[in-house]
Amino acid sequence: MKEYKLDTLCVQAGYKPKTGESRIPSICQSTTFFYGDTQAMADCFDLKSNDYFYSRLANPTVAAFEGKVAALEGGVAAVGCASGMSAITLAAFTVAGAGDNIVCSQEVYGGTYNLFGVTLPKLGIECRFIDPDAPAEEIEKLIDGKTKMVYVETIANPAITVVDFDKFAAICRKAGVLLAVDNTLATPAFCRPKEFGANIVLHSSSKYLDGHAAALGGVIVDLGNFDFKGNPRYESFNTPDESYHGLVYADLPSAVFATKCRAQMIRDLGAIMSPQNAFLSYIGCDTLALRMAKHASNAAKIAEYLNAHPKIEWVRYPSLKDNKYHALAQKYLPDGQGGMMSFGIKGDVAQCAEFMESLQLITQETHVADVRSCVLHPASTTHRQLSKADLEKAGVPENLIRLSVGIENPDDLIADLEQALAKL
């Protein structure tokens, strides 16, 4: 399906019914699958056949969603996971074990920061955080023979920084190390990291892919453009897997990363997506291109409005000409920069709370990136344990408000912001 444009892939990719079958994937709510023939089942276990045998490893509804996201990202295979966090965990375990390290942007989702900074180190996997805007030489210094992946977010949540793909792709190519990109906030509607040198793409599909705040999920896309064969950094891909009859993953003709991820990590850790969530995420993707265009045009209008408002101190959104990431966004996200922004109110924590409580249409939520607009004030919620100084250090000043712009009419959203600001 690669010859089609993205909006076509959104509605057509991932599932093709045979005569008389349901037009959209049915929810295959079965843990297991029937076999009358021992050899046919043995072939499944040996990875000689792609038929389904147990839903912890693969399921037809999940496969439809995986196929759709793989097509949208231009990948060769995808693995659907229970959540974005499980996708990131499974991707890390596919490449890294005790003694290895990951080089990661410090501007990443809070859950990822904790996973890499606290939980993986307990298992002997070290994480080296970097300023994504640091010069290449500084980032290269952190890569050694034990570095198994470099990890960045296209548009960082919640910092709203835009990654310089050319810089990271050059670093990774030179070192022969995987570039993994969390593309959750950009989505393939605005950025396909493969075109800029990424090897693995990850999503929290709980956000824009589902798009309706209906289903938790995550997905790992194998872009099929990394040569593991003979690369000494990836010995676990080049030596026989004794838990899989001596299979050498690097020898597989395609989908090396996705196969190892599924055969080892999904098998051993579970955390696969449920058929129900795969179904919801699959139909969510049908409208991804339409929704993203609206999210981005609404967000650009609101960013302009807030930027000109006398009660607003600053606005962070890459469409704005004075934004630090404007040039990178023009280069990598020319068609839109998503629906997430942050801004600072001229005022303290109490005034931020007053503003938030005055909103009538836009609601307070921990979630982001679905059809309904929502706000969060980190200093009084997610980051409330931090002092004023620590908040500044974490890049979330006490007056920062995060706004996830939905697909409502932009005039209604601006009117709601206007009346709430007028009360301050």
Ligand SMILES: *Cc1c(COP(=O)(O)O)cnc(C)c1O
């Ligand atoms: C939400 C989010 C995650 C985690 O996803 P869950 O589905 O909540 O587990 C990871 N990365 C980014 C960028 C996110 O926004």
